Amino acid sequence: MFCISGFSCPHCGASNSQQKKTRNCSITSSTNLFVILISTLHLVSWIGAGNAAPVHTDTGAMMYLSNFGWLDPSSKKIGSQSLIDIRKSIQDFQAFAGLNITGELDEETVETMSLPRCGVRDKIGHDARRRKRYALQGSRWKVKNLTYRIAKYPRLVEVLGRDRVDAEIDEAFAVWQGATDLTFTRKSTGKVHIEIRFENREHGDGDPFDGEGGTLAHAYFPVYGGDAHFDDDEKWTIKTYRGTNLFQVAAHEFGHSLGLSHSDVRDSLMAPFYRGYNPKFKLHSDDVIAIQSLYGKKTTPPPPPPRTPSPARPPNKFPITPAATSPSSGKENSKLCNDPKIDAITTMSDGNTYAFKGSEVYRLTDNGIFFGYPKKIFILFPGLPNDIDGAFTWSNDKTYFFKGSHYWRYTNMTMDASYPKSISDGFSGIPTNIDTAFVWGGNGKIYFFKGDQYWRFDPARTPPVSFGYPKPISNWNDIPNNLDAALKYSNGYTYFFKGNKYWRFNDRSFSIDTADPPFPRAVGSWWYGCGKSNTMKNGSPTSNDYNDADVGEYDDKNADSEARDNKGLGTDSQDSRGSETNSGKSWWKKAWSWTKNIFG
Structure with missing residues (x-):
């Protein structure tokens, strides 16, 4: 059970276990005025397949809301915000996540909070307003020929294979190259636009990883350098349902490196919730519109598919506009x-x-x-x-x-x-x-x-x-x-x-x-x-x-x-x-x- 401090609850006698440290992304939880049901929450940024941190306390839930951008960062305690503000934050998250909008920490909201997800905040700025289904952070690269380097490979590189890791990263960039005139060139030395590192725990950027099953990765927008970091304590895998799929996470994180924020379209690549390996990947139209709004439409033919199959999430089943463009009826029925x-x-x-x-x-x-x-x-x-x-x-x-x-x-x-x-x-x-x-x-x-x-x-x-x-x-x-x-x-x-x-x-x-x-x-x-x-x-x-x-x-x-x-x-x-x-x-x-x- 989950209780809001200041309200009596016959179910909450025992002390709650300590919450694992969370990152800067945010999902909404909800505040029932009396008792709020909560199942085991697996918090935070691309959360791993197992051993994720549960939220057992009201303070933990408020930290979660705050870390992901849905509450004012100064309001990590229930007492510092009104219940109306908390309820509104919960409703905002529920709308963003495509949930029933109740303003309460109901079962569906709690379970959505437990989904694997990205570590970048959903709302950039406390008063951020969404004008489209997709969202842009506001910065972009001024050049279209970008370079990158894997400055530090995963500790399991000998198991995964260095060439296979390179190929996964290449293909993750190719997702965005296929929709724009951007090009991505891997370099082994010298200065690059985007640096990729596999790190663990504290690694010098003020955003420490938390070991296996917590934060999977985080990336920085172009204005902050565009670098992408992956938690080296995770069990990164390639072309398998086991572990954490490297391609899926990398393709999403590189979207942030290019200037995209999270989308509220549940099937889009830039939706915050990690979906795991799927061999039938297709970039969602919402992602295409978003990246092209920053860098324009592709004017050259796309390169041939890098492989078959290629991983990610289920393809979008239906077009944005009706598919029928053939001759219409000349008279009404x-x-x-x-x-x-x-x-x-x-x-x-x-x-x-x-x-x-x-x-x-x-x-x-x-x-x-x-x-x-x-x-x-x-x-x-x-x-x-x-x-x-x-x-x-x-x-x-x-x-x-x-x-x-x-x-x-x-x-x-x-x-x-x-x-x-x-x-x-x-x-x-x-x-x-x-x-x-x-x-x-x-x-x-x-x-x-x-x-x-x-x-x-x-x-x-x-x-x-x-x-x-x-x-x-x-x-x-x-x-x-x-x-x-x-x-x-x-x-x-x-x-x-x-x-x-x-x-x-x-x-x-x-x-x-x-x-x-x-x-x-x-x-x-x-x-x-x-x-x-x-x-x-x-x-x-x-x-x-x-x-x-x-x-x-x-x-x-x-x-x-x-x-x-x-x-x-x-x-x-x-x-x-x-x-x-x-x-x-x-x-x-x-x-x-x-x-x-x-x-x-």
Whole structure:
């Protein structure tokens, strides 16, 4: 248990064990006014796979918040800040980390704090404001031909192989070279722009490492020299799930060396949370936009891939804008415009968004309905019934459809063997005849809505539906009951559909988004192109099109807003991210292994 000093707690009689020293990055914890649940926290900067430092005291939590930039550095004790300030800091972190915004140190927040992560602060300056999903520190190199040197190799270099260490570092720099005109040249002697060292404990920069399982690495922005240091007490590994993957950490740290701060896009390389080795690395679009905002777009062809496979985190499944750029429909669909109510909507692994209505399926584009649609469901999705209840696409690229008491699983548009199956078998704890299903971008979990209640399904938990569900939909702050469909769109918002209206939900502020015109809006005109010319201007949607006016990047005035209390939405679940830190595997590996029969 975790207690805030100044409040009585019947569970906190024994003294708390001492917290391990932390570094300068920051995750928010939360302050329940009475008792705050806390599980074992593994703190600090790229935290290792095991033996990380737990936080057992309120002082430790405040130090954690302060060290990572979420609290004023002078406020490492509860008594020096008001509970309102502490709660606001917790909410800011929860919004940054994509968590339910409760302002409390709930289970989900605590588990996110225990994730392996980078040692650079999340907020540069106490009053820093985020204007984009990515963040820039403010300094950059004035030249594009940069040099670097590994001034001190790891102690296990003879085991790893010097050539292999060189190759890992080279490839980590190549990640950024592939998106810009920057070049990186390794030198063995002389002055260089970026010096790389493997050090342990106190090593002369005022940021001592803490041994195995604590701080993994830290790097300095260009204005401070750009050097990168790696904790030599860690078990650095190459191309394996064991230990700490050198490539993944190095690629992230070199982003700091080039001027990038942490991103709040959970799948980006510059997100602070370490995900371990993944052989299918692809630089996220958020990282590309960030680095190109500093150094410009690449004007020369990228070099061939350095190797196959190449490690890091799961690739981004969906594009930032709808993938369909082919010819759009020359006229609106009268059936859908006259009755915009749909049964389900989902973005599939091909990046295209499909809406289902009765016996037909519609493919949506930037400016309405894709040419040649609608199509009959039985033609496009053989074996799938009409009038489905809901659909979502999971991180394994499988799409799940629900109707009545059964569900169907498809790979692209082909039904997998042995389907359909009973919902009670594959999605234990979920009711039949649901209204809608979707994956919420705020925490990556699956939500089912029915009537005035919702259920959260976490395939990495046993049982997958936590105690306390179902909960009232009123927790979602003005989202209506009896929904028709819901969608996590590629722009980071969640969309809810009912009848001829839709609501855009800001996952970061946990509220219906603020816009002009306000929400709810008419589905037909904004999504299906009803009553509009459906013409293209200079190859882009017209200014009246929904993509231009509705699904852009987060508005600044919403990005930093304080969300209303979501009344404990999903706070009792285990966050599946980082649940395999002891083995070095990423969270989705565990989810797949635990639910092999369901999610294949």
